[in-house]
Amino acid sequence: MAGSDDDNEPLLQNAEATGFEVRHRTPRQKVKGLFESDRILGREAYCDVGGINISASASLQSLQLPVEADCIVAIFVIAFDTKAGNLVEWCLPEDADLDGVEFKAMASGSHTLQRDFVYFSHKGRYGLSCFENMPVDSELERGARMKSVGILATSYTLLHRHMQFLETQVRHQLEIPERYGQLKAFWEDKQGVLPASTSSLSLGLPVSAASTPSIELLPEMKITHPAGCFSQFMKFFGEHIFALWKYVLLGKRIIFFSPPPIGVVCYRVYCACCLGNHNLHSALMSQEPKPQFYVNVADIDTLETEVQYIACTTEKIFETKRSLYDVYVDNQNITSHSPNLKDLLSVSDADRDKFQKLINQRNQEIFSMQEFGDRELDEEDMFTNFFMEQNNRLFQTLIDVSASQDRQLTSDHMKCMGLDPVGDRSFLMQLVETYGIDVMLMVDNPCCPR
Template identity: 25%
Template sequence: MTDACADIVSVFVCHFHVKKGNLIEWSFPDSFDLVKENSAVEFKSLPSGSHLVERDTIIFRKLVGDLFAISHLRNVKVQPGSETNLSEDVDERGSRMRSIGFICNSTEKFEVYRQFLTTDPGVDAIYENKHSSSYSVLEEFVTMQNASPVVVGKLIPFSEGCGFPSLIDTFGVQLLVLWRLSLLNLRILFYSSPPLDTICNQIFSISLLPNSKYNNFAHSLQNPTYQNSIILQENSHSSKSCLYVDSEKAKFYTSLLDISENRDGCFSDGSAYFACTSDKVIEETMKNCYDVFVDGDKIRTWRKDLTSVIKPTRADKHRLAELKRLQVFHSESPPGEIHYAFLKYFADLNDQIMKVLLQTNANFEAQSDFPDGSFAISERSSILSDNLGMELSSSQLSGIGLLPNCGDMEFIQELVSHHNLNVVVVKDGGCCPLFSF
């Protein structure tokens, strides 16, 4: 969490020229040079396939630098011969495609920016006119918004478009597969043809699937310099939570250019992310840039070691039934409360899993206290003794709400391997380990 600062770094207007391609038409302020910054906003704000839709809203990252962006595009039909200045090169063929967006320090006010871009009459005029006479409405909006600084913490404001119930409708049981994959810190790339508004919003919630208060602790076992985690903090002024997106993992929309150039190294092997794209060609031609490819409710991978992991289990179907019961229970609650109930479901389950794994880890004595302060030195010794130093049984997994006989035992084996834990998973009543690392 950093000090308060002006949220909007830059506002831009891009358009598609039939001869020159995607172009940056205008930006403000001049001190932030989009071309020099190599931000490629003209490709992310005008995604591949956008000519097929009338309007769309895209969320993306300025990958070189820790900034977020939201843009809105419109495809306006143009009547032949409607332009009066015929001396200019013809850059429109029946349609005018233009995108307006903001590069920001956070996502906190994205709903405000979305409303402005989609409803303001002054902005409408910029979309409609080939030669905009003035961008003053955009400059004035930036000045007004930056007069009220934000505290940059990657806050995710709730909106109905990014709620967990929409994920159940879209992915069904595959949502639980995505949850398991998210705990393995994989590179997960979603494909969608435009419009991309829905999948961009869903990335907010998907990035919260592995949310746990033990994330920093678990990552420290693999990388002592790891600093970023997804955080769920109780707000003392509200029954709801402050939701923060992992600034390293959530990439939102990524273009073919981003991935082909591997901007900022964020698509390299070992760099976990959640992202979406409208370039289907990536699935076959750039397999080294992702681990899992999600196309609607179909999850595919080129990695042989993940072929069994991406298949739904009976445990996944059981948890989906739990989520649907939770949805029915909160059916009359406000959308934000329903979203939070689902978020808490995953956070509690993740906390239970990570705590029992870390408690069982043979190296745990050398680690610092748990973040909730509930695990004292004497308690550690007792638990390690009960677990024969580093054994984890199926009955212990059942005790934290998992179903070891329905696929969860294999999932835990993968998780133990991923986090490089000194844990042996054993069958109850048996002497042979199911898995050891």
């Protein structure tokens, strides 16, 4: 029986194109054809080393999770008084413990700006405040009225929802001071009731909610940020983003310094935390990056007790407090006073390869969006998924090797994990020690030949 015209069509478009068709495509058509073919075939990276099979995306699954509820525990207005300095002008609940919040919600150096915002932590809670500086014809206020309106919550993952409201309210408080009706209505609608115990479990929140969100919170991780926040982070640090990646995985104390505005630096803290994301639930993987966001001199005592954190500040004095941090990032300059950590500042060949893959993945996402009408590019998902796949592959390889009979970690294993057998040897040795992973490194040290 003669087949229809459709019978002559390939089952997979572009997968069985004739040689003539391929030869006569434009370069753009060839790229589009290959990309579309991969989309249809559902290809994914796969690594097989010494009997250990690791799929780069096997552990990333689409999650349909309930939307996390707000749990706002305080709302406040901070004002600058020419005689008393920063002070809490108003708050709900009236007995809220906000001691010190006045210096976080209105960061040091804010008086030089017209407006800014800041994320911060306060006694186990996370805060977001919006600041504005409005010129006024008043000798008493020395020509400027400065206020911040902010909230405290049990987790920072949902604070972004309220930024626009806070921006509107700080302008309202500047123009019509001491009118708190809208803030009271917001509090009545959004307030959360804390039980006697303040642990994550008693709050009904995921264990990681008080620190870095794990995979369970990924759909709600977004902090409202300018378009291109993650691409700006990549461009700002370039290949050295992988030096930060190593420090984050090692659970080091990292502080970002920058003059005001501090809001964009809070985004760097957030992006740095995303470098450590993974979704392996092994007991070995219990360490997670802990964001402190904005800190000032009043936080020194607290930071002295922290074994790991990622924070930012506008106060240069922190640079002299070497006991408080392991890694100091002054704008784009990453430094460490620890000899072991200084070695990790050098960019390895594998770091360059990973950075190029990250750039290529972003370009591919943009191409897909433009050519195939896909949804708008979600840079946060792209960025987070890239590092989650990288971290999953790295840790899963280490776990599998440690469970093998000989526990020997070879150069091939390191390459599979995206590491340089020579340039990343020091990092890997520190990593397995940090997480207590029992493997035997079979990669020769070039400085100590046998």
